[in-house]
Amino acid sequence: MIYDVAIVGGGPAGLAAAVNARRRNKQTVLISKEIMSSKIIQAHQIENYLGIPQISGPELMERMRKHAEVEGAINIKDEIQSIYPEEQLFNLVGRENAVEARTVVLAPGVSTTAEIAGEAEYAGRGISYCATCDGMFFKNKSVAMVGYIPEAEAEAAFLAEICAKVYYFPQYQPATDLDSRLVIVQGKPKAISGEGKVELLTTTAGEFEVAGVFIERAGRPVDQLMDGLHVENGFILVDYTQATNLPGVFAAGDCTGKPWQISRAVGQGQVAALSAVHYLSEVMG
Ligand SMILES: Cc1cc2nc3c(=O)[nH]c(=O)nc-3n(C[C@H](O)[C@H](O)[C@H](O)COP(=O)(O)OP(=O)(O)OC[C@H]3O[C@@H](n4cnc5c(N)ncnc54)[C@H](O)[C@@H]3O)c2cc1C
Structure with missing residues (x-):
């Protein structure tokens, strides 16, 4: 099956993208390494998410996950290793699955774990x-x-x-x-x-x-995901529509920069999905 929108990452950004792509009736697949974002799971109490003055991280995450499920996004638990553009398509290759889609929303978050000394130097050499x-x-x-x-x-x-x-x-x-x-x-x-x-x-x-x-780790360096993706200081560069430099590829959430906050991730996820929908109708016809 060729999906309209493939979303990489099941945190708030990815789930918001999934809900909004589904609400525009697009065939949507969300591939995430973890069922629940390990970031939010660690958040003991969240007090700055508008409309919900106090909620634990795991509970908010579960509500978001269920919301995306109810909207009908297909959920695959896997880690995407690389994404290859093919003619009018993207091939997303995971550890166990391969998925084809017309557009991609990258929402893999960021890894806050410091690199181990020598890690970059020996990449590919052990x-x-x-x-x-x-x-x-x-x-x-x-x-x-x-x-x-x-x-x-x-x-x-x-x-x-x-x-x-x-x-x-x-x-x-x-x-x-x-x-x-x-x-x-x-x-x-x-x-x-x-x-x-x-x-x-x-x-x-x-x-x-x-x-x-x-x-x-919870995330891998984003520049390893796709050849040619513009990344600066570890963050994916996007414009105000959440478009990256690669046509048909959008990005949302912590992977695009600070502040690392749930509301920002959710808002960007929504914009990225709607931009993907616009791309599907206007550019791909
Ligand atoms: C302890 C703690 C407390 C926090 N408290 C708050 C708070 O009170 N309020 C607030 O607004 N924010 C808080 N945050 C920040 C908030 O959790 C993040 O801003 C938010 O989770 C970012 O969402 P995201 O979707 O961009 O990324 P993430 O939540 O990091 O989700 C990314 C997902 O993508 C998956 N992934 C990564 N790479 C791949 C891949 N290659 N293939 C498939 N899946 C992949 C990851 O496993 C993860 O599930 C807190 C963070 C921490 C760590």
Whole structure:
């Protein structure tokens, strides 16, 4: 099926885009790495969302999610790895799914986790953000997985099937029933180093000789999503219609800059969806 609008990210921006695209009767798919935005889940109490003086983050998120569901947006739990333009179409490739759509709304939020020293330097030389994509390169070798979100647990368990040893560094309160093959280490990553490729992970719990370091965060650098997307200081550049420099691609929410606030994300999500609808009728005919 070819969707009219594909939305990447299921936080407030993405969900607002989904509701509004559906209200304009567009075939809409929302692909999100997490069912609920981990940002909002962390918000204990929200007191600045207009019309709702006090609400917990998880409750507001659940209401938003249900709203999009009621409007009929198709929801896919997956992480989009890359988006390729094809003739009059975009091909969104996730870890497990591929989706085709005429327009795209990018709403992946931002990662607030600081990069590990050496992370950028060793990208592609032992640093990976996708166990499914790169795990086989490390068959029978020792690797580390630094998990900032619970989704990393399944990825680490997959690595344990093929790697000689997997050190798992949870940066959150992990589940109690983690895969027994994982070597759980409670420590913070400090630096990645090696002679031209990853060889050592230095952490607050000591040094670990590894051939690869896998990193699982809530978001990946936005410029890795699409070739040619204009990004400045880590934020996607948009105009007042939320259009990016790539025709048919719009962006909304924290990924477009500060202030990082729910109301802004929701407003931008709505504008992005309506701009996508306008693009479909005016440009694509
Ligand atoms: C502790 C805390 C408290 C806060 N309190 C408030 C408050 O009181 N009031 C307020 O206004 N704001 C608050 N915020 C900020 C607010 O949560 C954000 O501004 C808002 O969530 C941004 O929405 P978003 O949709 O742009 O991004 P996000 O909410 O970050 O959602 C992005 C979603 O996209 C998913 N994603 C990322 N990459 C991909 C990919 N490649 N493929 C598929 N999915 C992907 C992520 O997993 C995530 O689910 C708080 C934030 C935190 C952390």
